[in-house]
Amino acid sequence: MPDTAFAHPRLASIYDHFEGSRGDLPAYLGIAEELDVYHVLDIGCGTGSLAILLAECGRAVVGVDPAEASLEVAKSKPTTAKVTWIHGDATTVSGLGADLAMMTGNVAQVFLTDDDWARTLRAIHSALRPSGHLVFETRRPERRAWEEWAADPAHLTLDIPGIGPVEQRRMVTDVRLPYVSFRYTYRFLADDAVVTSDSTLRFRDRDEVESGLAANGFRVLDVREAPDRPGREFVFVTESVNT
Known part of the structure; x- marks a missing residue:
């Protein structure tokens, strides 16, 4: 179940105001450009800030989130960019054939059990084309x-x-x-x-994240800083492999 901050209509309606300018998102736009991808899946898209920016750059974007109230905010935003909004989680987009899946805002930390995390990674793998990419961030426990x-x-x-x-x-x-x-x-x-x-x-250290990725069909290409939060985040850039 999504947290009340995302699922309650009154809180979803004010989320963007308290989040501010979202200085974390330009780096993700840059990664999408670097990887030269077109079809992007935004997992845990929330109120749609990243999905809309990606679509405004000419990409085909699917935003998926389990919090319907947040999706209603996303759908209400004034934009000419087209995003496909899906109420659900990563398991609802199997077979999508996306070039790139992204999880921003430390979405990766909401999966508390090993089973939930593995299930999510496998679902993302099935939503990507062969050799597709998964990019996400998680806070450094140290x-x-x-x-x-x-x-x-x-x-x-x-x-x-x-x-x-x-x-x-x-x-x-x-x-x-x-x-x-x-x-x-x-x-x-x-x-x-x-x-x-x-x-x-859940705060996972780098070795734990990398072993989970390897066990569920991903090869780590790079582990970066979040430019707006130096020393605070791991940003994983990965590629799906045959399992």
């Missing part, structure tokens, strides 16, 4: 990002057009490595409504 989150409650209030002021707070609720749980609380000051969203992420 940076211990949860300690920064605990020290910074991310208290922020934004005045959102058509909605009014909304207050956001973050709290780390549990650390049992490799799992870290946290809660975002949103207060809509116009009517004093409060909506919370609880999340748990």
Whole structure:
């Protein structure tokens, strides 16, 4: 089940405002250009920011996400670019024949069990053409990002057009490595409504990620930095191989 932050209509409608300019996305556009791909699958596309940018560059794009509220936001965005939106997860796009699959925003960390992660990788493999590519990011565990989150409650209030002021707070609720749980609380000051969203992420080290990829049909071509977050992320560039 998707987190409330993505699945609740009130939270999905404000997601982009709190995420800001998405400085992480230009690097992914650059990778798509570097790999010279046309048909792109955006897994966990959320409100569609990357999918729309890719489509506006002339690519055929499929965005898939299990949170219907987020997809409704994506569909409502003013753009002339065509994206095919699918409500589901990677298992719903088998046989797509995509040149490239992408997971941004640390989507790879939401798969908590080994079985879920392996099932997702196998599903992505089946959605790619032979020798297609998978590119995704995941936080480096050694940076211990949860300690920064605990020290910074991310208290922020934004005045959102058509909605009014909304207050956001973050709290780390549990650390049992490799799992870290946290809660975002949103207060809509116009009517004093409060909506919370609880999340748990799994922090895998580089060796664990690489072994999982190899076991499920992928060869690692490169492991890069995220240019907007140096030293904080692994960005894996991989190629599907016969299994």
